[in-house]
Amino acid sequence: MTDSQDHFDVLIVGAGMSGIDAAYHLSRTLPDMRFAMLDSKDSFGGTWHTHRFPGIRSDSDLYTFGFEWKPWTGVPIATADEILRYLDEALDENDLRRHIRFGQTVRAARWNSGTNLWTVTVERGVETVTLTCRFLWMCSGYYRHTQGYQPDWPGMGDFTGQIVHPQHWPQDLDHTGKRVVVIGSGATAATLIPAMAETAAHVTMLQRSPTYYYPRPKRDELATTLQALDIPQDWVHEIMRRKFLQDGKTMVRRSREEPQAVAAELIGAAQAYLGPDYDVATHFTPSYRPWRQRVAMVPDGDLFVAIRSGQASVVTDTIKRITATGIELDSGQVLEADIIVTATGLTLSALGDVAFQVDGAPVDLTQSWTHRGVMLTGLPNLAMVFGYLRTSWTMRADLVSDYVCRLLAHMQDRGAASVTPALRDTDRDMPVRPWIDPENFNAGYILRALDVMPRQGDRQPWLMTQDYFDDRITLPAANLEDGTLVYR
Structure with missing residues (x-):
């Protein structure tokens, strides 16, 4: 029997911009769901906690990088300290801090189709614990916080x-x-x-x-x-x-x-x-x-x-x-x-470097197809946040949060215990396209990691568009019964 203190409806991995945004939407849309945010660090903030170098500031304006639901009142380009104060206020104003568990590094997640649960292995200091959840929401960002990219030059x-x-x-x-x-x-x-x-x-x-x-x-x-x-x-x-x-x-x-x-x-x-x-x-x-x-x-x-x-x-x-x-x-x-x-860049990380298994079989993320840039084939009850490269990250996190909450409510309404994206017969001839098209965006940190990222196709819902103005129309209107989501 799972201890009720270690079982959740939703586990959110990460307490940075994406994780806090997800927690806000979940608490407002589905207040009866029990959830927790897990973060490997000793405080909230993600990128703004990891990076401490002189002068650190946003490279996006805070009107779009900030949350839709909390007005930004400072100058458009903000320092890390100003952003952390903003996040601190967001946690207190919305009673979200009590949901965060710090010092929790997620190492593995195993899905069991018999119980329709994820069992999540977490390192908590010197001890290893397991938690269970019905839905796993990966808000861990897109790069490895423990290892930046640094070439090995002679000498x-x-x-x-x-x-x-x-x-x-x-x-x-x-x-x-x-x-x-x-x-x-x-x-x-x-x-x-x-x-x-x-x-x-x-x-x-x-x-x-x-x-x-x-x-x-x-x-x-x-x-x-x-x-x-x-x-x-x-x-x-x-x-x-x-x-x-x-x-x-x-x-x-x-x-x-x-x-x-x-x-x-x-x-x-x-x-x-x-x-x-x-x-x-x-x-x-x-x-x-x-x-x-x-x-x-x-x-x-x-x-x-x-x-x-x-x-x-x-x-x-x-x-x-x-x-x-x-x-x-x-x-x-x-x-x-x-x-x-x-200052040579980041090391991209696919879903926080977590080792995933489904019914005992390891999951190769490079063989998974993205579903609207939110879910992945072969991974039940799992959503991810990967933001925009040309528009503020949070703009996509907001859209994803709305979509995931709508999906969770839809599962409740139809009595579904699990949902998994799956290719339709008409999708199986799609050409394999990389997660990010190098002809569209060719930054070094992206090109170095394309071989560890999931794939996309040439049609919806198998696209990672990187286009806010398209996503803001297609994600809220996405048909949850179009045959690409398999409910059980």
Whole structure:
């Protein structure tokens, strides 16, 4: 007999943005369901708890990255501390904190069709415990929190200074007066460099190839106007949310239809900040069209300001080896350094690296087909959250939360104990497409992990669209009795 304290209707894995959003929707839509949130860390926040590097901030506006149900009242681009305060308020205001169990690492989950239950193996410090649930909701994010991506360059063991990955930042690291080389040019590097440059002797951004940046004011003129008019905060939030969504939609459309014009605008903005004599052709002119990789937000152009001031600089080259005192490049140039920061990206994780079994058989996620980017064939009573790459993550988490709660209510209504996506006969000839189409989005962290991710097809409901404006129509209207969901 399962102890009632260890059995739940729904287990939510993760207490970051997605997990808190799922818990809110579940508590409001199906208040009689018993649920818990499990998180491996000692506090809530997910990404915003894991990353502690200098200057850490959002790379999306908080009107869309924040929750639909809790207005954001600060500046659009927020610091990690501001986001954590926002989440802290969301937990208290909605009585969700009591559902979180911290220090709980989910290692395995076994489905039994005889009992219609998941048995979940959880590491809790030095002990291992098991929990059971009827439905498993994976809100663990898309990358491995315990291991960032760091290439193994020759000579790394010879370096006499410190080599640090932003995902594992030592809280006692003092970079004051130090020579710092940041390897990488993505959103993390763009955040780190101006923050470290304030007190470092000098910061060098070493990039293999350039990235697109979008400098924009930290404060939004429309938001400032609306706040001054004393309009209710939920109105301001909704207006600004729609504004940023429309701005993003226009940018993505233009990047596809007129990529040269958009590239010229972004490169021109960099030139305007850096001055007419700066070599943007070498350092800020990417080889790909805009939005095939993420365009990094630069509030008030702070990265460019640090470079123009001389506090920071950019080198575009490749690494030959790490030396005792710095980095030797393939061009022969040597960058002297006291601290090397490897802002080289994330390691994608398929469903939190949990080992799944169904009726005793291990599940190979690469052989599963996605069902609306929410469920997977071969996995009963399981939903996942994987957000957008061009729109704020939370926009999709919100849609998924609504969908999953509607599905759970539908199961109750029809007396179903389980639901599993399954291909119809007419779907079996679908071409296998990768989880994310590289022709659409080709960031390194995505390409490195396509071989461990599930597959998608060429028609609904077997698509992972990455398109909010499509999902916001198709997910709420999705037919739960279209023959692709098998109820038992």
